[in-house]
Each structure stands twice: as C-alpha cells, then as structure tokens.
Amino acid sequence: MTNFDAEKAIAAAKAVDEVRDGMLVGLGTGSTAAYAVRSLSERIKRGLRITAVATSQATEALARRLAVPLVPFQQLSALDLMIDGADEIDDRFQAIKGGGGALLREKVIAAASTRVIIIVDSSKLVAQLGKFPLPVEVVPFASEFVRARLAELGARVTLRSTDGTPFLTDQGNYILDAALDKIPAPRAIAATVAAIPGVAEHGLFLGEIDTIIIARGDMVEVRHR
C-alpha cells in the first residue's frame, strides 16, 4: 500500500463514520471511493442498515461483491449522503472529477444528495484547479465538433482511449480530456463547456460539495463549507 493509498483509506473510514442507520447512500467511483465501499461493508457486517446507490458499473460490482445492499437510482429522486473521491479539489470546495469516467452519474447523484462528502489523499488538494485535465463527456456523434470547440478555449484535447479504442462511459459516450493547465475562473469555463452542443457533462463540481475530508499521513482534516 502506498502512502496515498493509506491516506485514501483513512479519509474513507472517516467519511463512513458519518453514515447512520436508515440512510440512502450514494457511492462514488474510483480508488478512493472503493475504500469507502469497503469500509461501509465492514460496518454493515457489524449491523449497520443502509441502502446504497452506485455511480458506476464498477462501483456496483464492488458493492455487490461486498454485500452492500443496492437499489437502482432510476426508482429514486433523493439521497441522504454521497461519499466520493476527486481528481483535484481547492479550498473553495470546487473539484475536478471524472478521471474514472463516471462524472455524469456522479454529478446526478451529487445533485440528488442532501450532503456530499469528498474524500481525498493529500496529493489532491490544489491552490488552483486545472493541472488535472478536465474530463468532458460527449455523445460520440459530436466528439470531433466538441474537441474543436474545446481547442478554441485553449485546451489541449485528447480523446480518452486504450490502444486506439475510445473509452466508453457507462452511458456509451466518449470522454475528451481537456488540458487547460490553469482554470482561474471555473464557473465561466463550466458554463462555456456545458453550452457546447453534444456535451453530456463536464467534470467541474462547483456547488455540490459540502464537506472535504483530507488525509495527510495518519492525520485527517474535515472541512465544512
């Protein structure tokens, strides 16, 4: 386990302490969120009674394997709590997400949740967003058109792929990774990107996050908005 893995596990356990009997809990996606699913599963084995919603097929598979009770989100419109990771987060509770390609479902679940807790290791906290390329989910039909529009904003744009095969999201869309280096005005970029026809969602989470849990070594810091 790397130091960052240990930090992810500590932050995840702290977030899972916030889960109470009867809650409907949104489960994020990625390596940090996976620690939260494991931690939640341990509490369920000790008697915690909750129901969860997964933000991706990967998280759904993990939760099923660990006997975390799941319900499909299609039947719901509101959740109590979401626990998720982030690729970058600043001290204004603004984040870039989508490194794992789950940004669209994550944003829906975050919007539906009364409270959103983001759990991160110490490498994820930044002074300014943008070093991590902004994931933009696009319908495949519009991918070249959106790529050109993002390039006009000054981004170096890459179609996420493996060995020449485009990565497909759980919705069957593509991801364009838009490297901007710095995002000094996240709200303006978010509005501009969201307005491009063919964009399904972007990875800027600007108003959704209520609590950040950051682990540094074996210390954990909780910040509330």
Ligand SMILES: O=C[C@H](O)[C@H](O)[C@H](O)COP(=O)(O)O
């Ligand atoms: O699409 C994936 C999510 O937004 C993840 O929460 C994000 O990429 C962070 O992932 P990790 O915890 O693996 O660094």
